[in-house]
Amino acid sequence: MTKQSTPVEPHATANAEEPAPAPVRRGPGRPRHADTEERAYRAVLELFGHRGWAGLSLDGVATHAGIGKSSIYLRWKDKRDLLLDALRDLERRYVTPEETEGMTLRDYLVAHATARANLYLGEHGPAISHLYSAALANPDEFQEIRQERISKGVLSLEDRVQRAVNDGELPPDTPTREFLDAIEGAILVHVLVSSPDTIEDMRAKIDDYVATLVDIQLRGVGAAV
Template identity: 90%
Template sequence: MTEQSAPVESHATAHAENHTPTPVRRGPGRPRHADTEERAYRAVLELFGHRGWAGLSLDGVATHAGIGKSSIYLRWKDKRDLLLDALRDLENRYVNPEETEGMSLRDYLVAHAKARANLYLGEHGPAISHLYSAALANPEEFQEIRQERISKGVLSLEDRVDRAVREGELPKDTPTRQFLDAIEGAILIHVLISSPDTLEDLRAKTDDYVTTLVDMQLRGVGASV
């Protein structure tokens, strides 16, 4: 009886078992950023301020912010949602003057007018200015943004003016909306059409401008200043 010999490993098989292939080292991908949302918010406001609604895209935001496109698309389904979140974040960081006990209507309106002017003259002023024209041209896309961001500030002022009417700070026949429109609109127009030598020069003159504006509107409705 002939003894069966064990199978002989081929040279190729032995080589494969004794030599584990070296893993292929891939080049580093785009690094993940802990501040992805912050970078995206800044980028979308900058692009919206310079290019408007038509020139805004999620791909453009990703490139401008230096963020991977997948990071953008995982968080926001479209540019409207990203812009809305960026505006919410801006409002949270925006110092909105609070009414203190015993604060007069005049001082309250002046504080808000100065804050509004500083917002227009700030880093994201161009985006805020574009917001109004974009909301008018794109009513469906901007319906939620209009309700949350544009109307909210004016409505808070309306409540204070209505209270002033009830408490006798303003005459009973004061047209609240027109009264506030005159202040809000004048500030925006002032910032848009003024052409000072420098932005700092315009900022320096704005406090006096808005104070005079508020006093003029109060006198116009018959309130004492």
């Protein structure tokens, strides 16, 4: 007599599949990548620098940064907020020369103007340059950026120049704002009117250029150089 085998129930098989674990739900705004914000900041500054305000979008930033669109939209409601945060981050990393004991006004101005020039000539120089024209053309969108004075430049030296006037380092009738405008404007124009193939040469000679520029402005207001 042939012995019949006992059928094996499906649930008793050794290779039965385990139920798939439930997906982990992420909280609102939680980054998919640890460096999401850093990548978004870099992307928005690069795109703003190359395309300007009109060519900037959150979708474009997500694509350029290689991150999910949801990661962008969970953090920033529009491109203005993202650009503002990126500029704040850039400001935190911008190194402002400190005044040391015994430093002359000339040396202080040269240090700040050189740092400013290197910012224009640096990685995010195009974005900083576009900032001025965009703020002029879009006053409402850029009002907060104007108020916070995101781009620290030579114009932030007004107090130091005024102190120099009060201490007699500069003549009493020195027009502080105009004096600094001349330095800031000259640096900006110097960078903007130069062709891309001269940037490396400009970087190599920027220290001499800035020193000469500051000396010209100091002589122009009647200060001893």
